[in-house]
Amino acid sequence: xxxxxxxxxxxxxxxxxxxxxxxxxxxxxxxxxxxxxxxxxxxxxxxxxxxxxxxxxxxxxxxxxxxxxxxxxxxxxxxxxxxxxxxxxxxxxxxxxxxxxxxxxxxxxxxxxxxxxxxxxxxxxxxxxxxxxxxxxxxxxxxxxxxxxxxxxxxxxxxxxxxxxxxxxxxxxxxxxxxxxxxxxxxxxxxxxxxxxxxxxxxxxxxxxxxxxxxxxxxxxxxxxxxxxxxxxxxxxxxxxxxxxxxxxxxxxxxxxxxxxxxxxxxxxxxxxxxxxxxxxxxxxxxxxxxxxxxxxxxxxx
Amino acid sequence: xxxxxxxxxxxxxxxxxxxxxxxxxxxxxxxxxxxxxxxxxxxxxxxxxxxxxxxxxxxxxxxxxxxxxxxxxxxxxxxxxxxxxxxxxxxxxxxxxxxxxxxxxxxxxxxxxxxxxxxxxxxxxxxxxxxxxxxxxxxxxxxxxxxxxxxxxxxxxxxxxxxxxxxxxxxxxxxxxxxxxxxxxxxxxxxxxxxxxxxxxxxxxxxxxxxxxxxxxxxxxxxxxxxxxxxxxxxxxxxxxxxxxxxxxxxxxxxxxxxxxxxxxxxxxxxxxxxxxxxxxxxxxxxxxxxxxxxxxxxxxxxxxxxxxxxxxxxxxxxxxxxxxxxxxxxxxxxxxxxxxxxxxxxxxxxxxxxxxxxxxxxxxxxxxxxxxxxxxxxxxxxxxx
Amino acid sequence: xxxxxxxxxxxxxxxxxxxxxxxxxxxxxxxxxxxxxxxxxxxxxxxxxxxxxxxxxxxxxxxxxxxxxxxxxxxxxxxxxxxxxxxxxxxxxxxxxxxxxxxxxxxxxxxxxxxxxxxxxxxxxxxxxxxxxxxxxxxxxxxxxxxxxxxxxxxxxxxxxxxxxxxxxxxxxxxxxxxxxxxxxxxxxxxxxxxxxxxxxxxxxxxxxxxxxxxxxxxxxxxxxxxxxxxxxxxxxxxxxxxxxxxxxxxxxxx
Numbered sequence: 045x046x047x048x049x050x051x052x053x054x055x056x057x058x059x060x061x062x063x064x065x066x067x068x069x070x071x072x073x074x075x076x077x078x079x080x081x082x083x084x085x086x087x088x089x090x091x092x093x094x095x096x097x098x099x100x101x102x103x104x105x106x107x108x109x110x111x112x113x114x115x116x117x118x119x120x121x122x123x124x125x126x127x128x129x130x131x132x133x134x135x136x137x138x139x140x141x142x143x144x145x146x147x148x149x150x151x152x153x154x155x156x157x158x159x160x161x162x163x164x165x166x167x168x169x170x171x172x173x174x175x176x177x178x179x180x181x182x183x184x185x186x187x188x189x190x191x192x193x194x195x196x197x198x199x200x201x202x203x204x205x206x207x208x209x210x211x212x213x214x215x216x217x218x219x220x221x222x223x224x225x226x227x228x229x230x231x232x233x234x235x236x237x238x239x240x241x242x243x244x245x246x247x248x249x250x251x252x253x254x255x256x257x258x259x260x261x262x263x264x265x266x267x268x269x270x271x272x273x274x275x276x277x278x279x280x281x282x283x284x285x286x287x288x289x290x291x292x293x294x295x296x297x298x299x300x301x302x303x304x305x306x307x308x309x310x311x312x313x314x315x316x317x318x319x320x321x322x323x324x325x326x327x328x329x330x331x332x333x334x335x336x337x338x339x340x341x342x343x344x345x346x
Numbered sequence: 347x348x349x350x351x352x353x354x355x356x357x358x359x360x361x362x363x364x365x366x367x368x369x370x371x372x373x374x375x376x377x378x379x380x381x382x383x384x385x386x387x388x389x390x391x392x393x394x395x396x397x398x399x400x401x402x403x404x405x406x407x408x409x410x411x412x413x414x415x416x417x418x419x420x421x422x423x424x425x426x427x428x429x430x431x432x433x434x435x436x437x438x439x440x441x442x443x444x445x446x447x448x449x450x451x452x453x454x455x456x457x458x459x460x461x462x463x464x465x466x467x468x469x470x471x472x473x474x475x476x477x478x479x480x481x482x483x484x485x486x487x488x489x490x491x492x493x494x495x496x497x498x499x500x501x502x503x504x505x506x507x508x509x510x511x512x513x514x515x516x517x518x519x520x521x522x523x524x525x526x527x528x529x530x531x532x533x534x535x536x537x538x539x540x541x542x543x544x545x546x547x548x549x550x551x552x553x554x555x556x557x558x559x560x561x562x563x564x565x566x567x568x569x570x571x572x573x574x575x576x577x578x579x580x581x582x583x584x585x586x587x588x589x590x591x592x593x594x595x596x597x598x599x600x601x602x603x604x605x606x607x608x609x610x611x612x613x614x615x616x617x618x619x620x621x622x623x624x625x626x627x628x629x630x631x632x633x634x635x636x637x638x639x640x641x642x643x644x645x646x647x648x649x650x651x652x653x654x655x656x657x658x659x660x661x662x663x664x665x666x667x668x669x670x671x672x673x674x675x676x677x678x679x680x681x682x683x684x685x686x687x688x689x690x691x692x693x694x695x696x697x698x699x700x701x702x703x704x705x706x707x708x709x710x711x712x713x714x715x716x717x718x719x720x721x722x723x724x725x726x727x728x729x730x731x732x
Numbered sequence: 733x734x735x736x737x738x739x740x741x742x743x744x745x746x747x748x749x750x751x752x753x754x755x756x757x758x759x760x761x762x763x764x765x766x767x768x769x770x771x772x773x774x775x776x777x778x779x780x781x782x783x784x785x786x787x788x789x790x791x792x793x794x795x796x797x798x799x800x801x802x803x804x805x806x807x808x809x810x811x812x813x814x815x816x817x818x819x820x821x822x823x824x825x826x827x828x829x830x831x832x833x834x835x836x837x838x839x840x841x842x843x844x845x846x847x848x849x850x851x852x853x854x855x856x857x858x859x860x861x862x863x864x865x866x867x868x869x870x871x872x873x874x875x876x877x878x879x880x881x882x883x884x885x886x887x888x889x890x891x892x893x894x895x896x897x898x899x900x901x902x903x904x905x906x907x908x909x910x911x912x913x914x915x916x917x918x919x920x921x922x923x924x925x926x927x928x929x930x931x932x933x934x935x936x937x938x939x940x941x942x943x944x945x946x947x948x949x950x951x952x953x954x955x956x957x958x959x960x961x962x963x964x965x966x967x968x969x970x971x972x973x974x975x976x977x978x979x980x981x982x983x984x985x986x987x
Contacts, residue, residue: 103892103899105875112868128895129877136864136876145828145950148859161953166857168745171756173857174953181950211873211904215889219897232987256987268913276895282858290986300745307961311986319686319969320609328964331979333971341976346987353802357809357926364920396922409923 048072048158048179050120053089054111054134056081056098058195060126060187065089067190068124071155077198078114078134080107088194092201103214104130109207112141121179122160127186139182147175148184151285169281169304186285188228225259225276227284232258232292235279235306236272236335238265239295239316243272245336249294252339255346261286263302280305294335298323315339355415359422365391370427372693378429378551379696384507385429385551386462392433393462401437403444406456408437413586413648417593421644424597425604428693431700432551434504435590438583439465442512446571446579451510451531458509467505469513469532469557470580472498477713479577484559486515486528493569495530495562501707505541505555508534513559514576527576531568538562548699585661588708589647592668595704596640598697599672602679603633605694609683620682629678636671643667659721666714669705676701733786735847736839737776738863739769739807741797742855750957763797765806766855770918775881775911776849777811777919782883788812791838793831795824799936808929809921815934816842822939822946830946832865837942839870847888848872850910860910867908875903876910 051072053064061077065088068075077089081099086092093114095107115123115138123138125131127149135146150162151172160181166173227233234253240246253260260277267278279286280302291309295316296302303326306312314323314330315338324330331338351359369391378385392398401416402408411419416437423430436459443455443466455465475481484497495515505511513532520526534541538560543553571579607630610621620626643664651657676698680687687694705711743761751757765773773790780786790812792798798817808815818834826834839845848870850863860876867874880891884902892899893912903909921929939945968979 103901105901129892130894132860133864133874133876136861137868137874139829139861140832140865140868143829143949146859146861147950148861166955167743167748167756168856168858170745170748171955171957173955175950176953177950209873211907212875213902215900215902217894217897217899222896307958312963313983313986314967317691319967320605320612324967325612325965326961326963328966329979329982330965330967331971331975332967332969333975337971338976338979341973342980345977345980346984353805354926354930356802357805357921357929358923360806361920361922361926368920395920396924400923409927411923 046155048121048155048160050074050076050118051122051124052076052078052115052120054078054123054125054131054138055128056085056104056130057126057128058082058085058087059193060128061085061089062087062193062195063187063190064124064126064185066192066194067153067185068122069194070190070192071122071153071160076120078111080104080111083201086198086201087196088198090199092198093204094201095204098130100217100219101214103212103217105133105212106208106214108134108137109209110204112137113207114204115180116141119180121158121181123180123182125182125184127184131184135182135184138180142180142182144177144180144182145175146182146184147177150183150185150189153183153185153189165281165285165304169300186228187226188285188287222276223274225274227259227261227277227279227286230259230286230288232256232290233261233279233286233288233306233309234258234292234294235261235263235296236266236294237263237296237302238270239297239335240266240272241295241336243270246272248336248339248343252343255343256290258290258292263296263299293323293327294339296323297321298326351418355418358415359418361395362397362419362422363426365395365397366423366426370429372428375428375551376691376693378432380550382550382553385432388427388429389433390462393459398433398462399436399440399459402440402459406440406444406452407459408440413589413651414645416586417589417644417648420590420593421597421600421641424594425600426597428601428696428700429551430594430597431549431703434464435587436465438587438590439468442579442582443570445582446529447531448567448570450567451570454510454531464504464508466510466512467502467508467534468580469499469502469505469511471501473500477710480523480527482514482516482527484513484515485518486530487518491566493530493564493566495532495559495564497559499557499559501544501554502557503549503554504552505534505557506543506553510534511557512570512580514580517574520574522574525574528573529570529576529579530564531570532559532562532564536562536564548696548702584709585657586651588661588665588714589644589651589657591704591708592640592665593644595668595672595701596637596644598701599633599640599675600637602676602694602697603630603637606630606633606679606682613684626682629682633675633678636675640664640668640671659718659725662709662714662718662721665704665709666711666718669711672701672704673698733780733783733846734842734844735776735780735786735788735849736791736835736842736845737769737772737788737812737849738791738793738835738866739773739851740766740792740854740856741794741800741803742766745856754956754959756955756957763800763803764855765803766851768851768853768855768858768913770810770851771913771915772849772851772911773807773810773812774916774918776847778916779847779881779883780811787814789842790815791818791835792816793818793823793826793834795819795821801930804934805926805929806921808932808934809925810919811925812932814932816937817934818937818939818942818944820939820946825952826946827948827950828859828861828865829949831862832869833947834939834942834944835862835866836869837944838937839866841937841942846905848906848908850908852877852910852912863908863910870908873903873907874909875901875907878909878911879914881909881911881915 051068139146314327399408747761853860
């Protein structure tokens with residue numbers, strides 16, 4: 045299948061860039077990176093346009109008008125960004141300039157002739173939508189969509205100056221320490237929901253997870269409302285989408301929005317006190333019981 | 347005949363569901379039930395959002411509404427929240443006081459409500475006077491410009507958290523027994539009052555108490571309404587109170603039915619969902635039929651009240667039917683759930699216990715028949731068939 | 733301060749039916765205001781209250797649903813002053829660019845707008861694009877992922893939530909801002925709010941009124957429900973010792 049001529053990547057984070065440029069390589073002959081952030085994140089691409097530092101120096105937003113100017117000049121057939129907030133912002137500005145719709149949160153990307161086709165979930169996970177765009181197409185792709193990684197230093201790098209975004213002044217940034225979590229790549233996941241009852245019950249889950257070598261995820265209420273776990277760990281239509289070999293849903297009722305993030309997993313196991321919970325009609329194996337009884341018992345048996 | 351809810355009513359019920367979702371969760375309800383604690387967080391939220399004072403005139407901090415809307419509110423609360431019974435029916439309490447109380451007494455109620463508290467408890471029932479309300483013996487006498495009350499009340503709900511009791515007393519020396527009853531506004535912290543909760547099989551979130559009044563001193567100004575007309579005060583809204591109890595019972599039945607109908611689709615035995623077995627279908631069918639009937643009776647009677655039509659008979663018919671039918675529906679729901687239905691952790695058991703009082707409180711089933719039976723006979727005395 | 737807050741009426745997911753060919757049947761679904769839009773409406777109400785002397789216009793784009801009086805009352809019972817709906821049969825499932833163009837033209841027609849607010853994304857498609865695209869088209873300072881807004885003098889001080897921290901920015905008005913669901917907890921409309929809603933003005937505009945049209949710059953090839961996953965559904969009831977042992981035997985091979 046013939047590739048597109050130019051595929052551009054707009055991003056800041058090195059590991060994201062390594063993934064997106066590798067993905068870009070499967071779709072395009074040449075890969076160009078538009079980078080705002082640290083210079084050493086310039087990997088994978090043939091050529092890099094470097095706009096400036098972000099972090100605690102400047103907001104990514106300041107560089108977007110300059111990126112758009114370049115896009116309109118060079119007209120790449122496809123632009124890839126990630127699903128971070130900055131990625132979505134860049135995608136929106138690029139799409140507006142190119143008079144197209146950015147295709148966001150895509151699960152799959154492929155080419156049909158010179159058209160770019162994507163698949164994503166809509167209606168809270170109730171449906172898959174296949175969408176097609178002709179040049180210039182804009183895509184926001186999350187972790188795990190592209191399986192390759194290209195960490196080789198980029199071919200060449202060129203500084204780009206201005207224009208800066210008007211009317212926005214960067215004051216400062218307060219950083220928070222992020223535990224890097226890669227649920228998208230995890231083979232085994234134990235996920236907890238409201239049924240956990242209390243954050244104090246987490247050690248039992250952690251012990252089980254360690255025994256089987258699993259990552260720990262959660263449902264949206266646990267992260268957003270109860271705040272028992274950080275947001276990076278929540279799995280669902282508006283969180284992480286996972287494709288584990290084993291996915292254990294403990295104390296999770298199994299609502300569409302959550303299961304949409306998990307049901308591409310090979311085997312789904314459910315633990316829930318409520319026998320009428322929807323999760324039981326979406327799992328391979330299940331037990332109607334208290335996770336605080338079941339998990340420690342399983343940990344002991346393993 | 348328009349059976350649809352208005353958009354405002356639908357939006358109101360959506361807001362109510364959101365309040366219950368945030369502040370009346372099943373976890374919180376279970377906790378309050380187990381500990382025998384009042385669900386204050388829920389009451390606070392209902393107060394903040396104006397639900398608690400629905401039906402109270404605006405000048406007293408409420409939002410006026412018609413009877414239909416008031417019933418919808420109670421039904422939906424009953425359907426979505428197992429603590430619905432714990433929430434006072436403020437509209438009716440306030441109406442009694444607004445109709446007969448003094449300015450100070452009404453202000454006392456408003457002050458209590460503004461703390462998201464209980465406006466009053468109803469001091470009516472006594473150990474020897476339940477259905478036979480005129481058998482009360484709690485008495486009052488005048489002495490040195492004061493009024494002294496002595497007696498024993500029982501099953502006074504929320505006596506432990508009320509600032510005042512609307513206390514029904516009799517004058518032991520009254521010449522005309524029909525004019526012997528007078529109501530007093532008794533502060534619950536008055537010396538001589540002892541409150542003792544009675545352990546119950548359900549309704550654990552509120553305390554129903556024995557209240558002893560031992561030479562409790564009140565003033566003349568604490569009389570509510572006219573001397574000798576005590577019954578008028580407490581009976582003013584008793585019909586609507588019966589409708590509210592029916593509405594809550596109907597809501598409880600609906601909650602049970604919805605759980606059972608959903609479960610019948612999920613639970614598999616003998617390789618099929620149990621809902622595919624006709625005996626289960628029959629139960630679901632008759633449960634839904636009863637719920638429809640309950641709703642129709644409640645809303646028609648509420649509509650009649652809004653039209654200014656007398657509802658003495660219809661309120662009795664409705665409460666009787668709803669007490670009976672709701673208990674059957676909840677019972678069937680437990681049956682459909684089987685063993686799990688008997689589990690203490692499931693809410694059905696609590697619904698069953700909480701619902702049981704419907705045929706007793708607010709007028710027993712037997713009294714409903716007594717009220718309705720006599721009235722029907724009278725109504726058809728000179729009946730001319732076509 | 734004049735604020736335009738944009739919202740979308742979306743179908744209740746649980747009521748979406750699936751046809752035999754896996755296409756979706758939305759015809760029986762009730763509609764509601766998108767949940768993330770409620771945060772934007774609440775944010776608008778908060779800012780208006782703080783600024784004083786303000787007006788909030790709720791703006792929506794769609795087909796017949798725009799004229800639904802119950803949904804109009806729903807948005808008007810949340811602190812907004814009036815509502816404008818841009819309605820056309822072709823706007824039943826509009827794409828982002830179309831909606832953004834229409835909002836741009838509506839904002840220009842309304843005139844004197846200080847702030848255009850959006851939620852994080854629509855409740856149904858959740859592309860998280862429309863707010864930022866609208867800002868790009870309007871050529872105004874545009875910010876997404878805002879979790880806090882403070883009023884300044886002709887400016888707003890915003891906190892922008894990123895994956896690794898929070899950016900603090902100052903933005904000149906007029907501006908276009910998309911807020912996250914962390915910014916507030918939307919109010920529960922009280923009976924008073926609901927009764928008052930029916931009295932507030934609603935206007936319906938057509939595409940002609942705005943000289944806008946509907947374009948489709950990307951093509952929706954298909955929208956299908958997932959194939960029914962063939963799950964084994966082997967469930968054990970109860971968490972006694974025997975049950976847990978049986979469960980363990982079942983799952984040990986995959987763990």
